[in-house]
Amino acid sequence: MANIKSAMKRAQIAELRTVRNRSVKTGIKTSIKKFEVALDSRDPETALAAFKVAVQRLDKGVAKGVLHRNSAARKKSSLARKLNAM
Numbered sequence: 001m002a003n004i005k006s007a008m009k010r011a012q013i014a015e016l017r018t019v020r021n022r023s024v025k026t027g028i029k030t031s032i033k034k035f036e037v038a039l040d041s042r043d044p045e046t047a048l049a050a051f052k053v054a055v056q057r058l059d060k061g062v063a064k065g066v067l068h069r070n071s072a073a074r075k076k077s078s079l080a081r082k083l084n085a086m
Contacts, residue, residue, distance in 0.1 A: 024066045031057045039082055051083050
């Protein structure tokens with residue numbers, strides 16, 4: 001444990017941000033899984049709606065600094081390829 005006041009504060013802030021970032025990442029993973037389930041159902045409208053939600057979540061993750069923009073772009077590209085292959 002840190003002894004210096006500023007180091008204690010930074011540790012506390014890091015803990016709070018970890019919880020917040022984990023929440024965002026979990027939402028992203030959930031939306032991607034829902035998209036994959038929609039793909040398996042072979043319903044184009046449902047898959048397109050789930051794709052849009054997943055892309056929105058990825059973009060929000062980038063805006064909040066949780067994901068790197070290249071990582072999000074790679075995931076969006078992968079999802080788009082799966083959607084177009086359907």
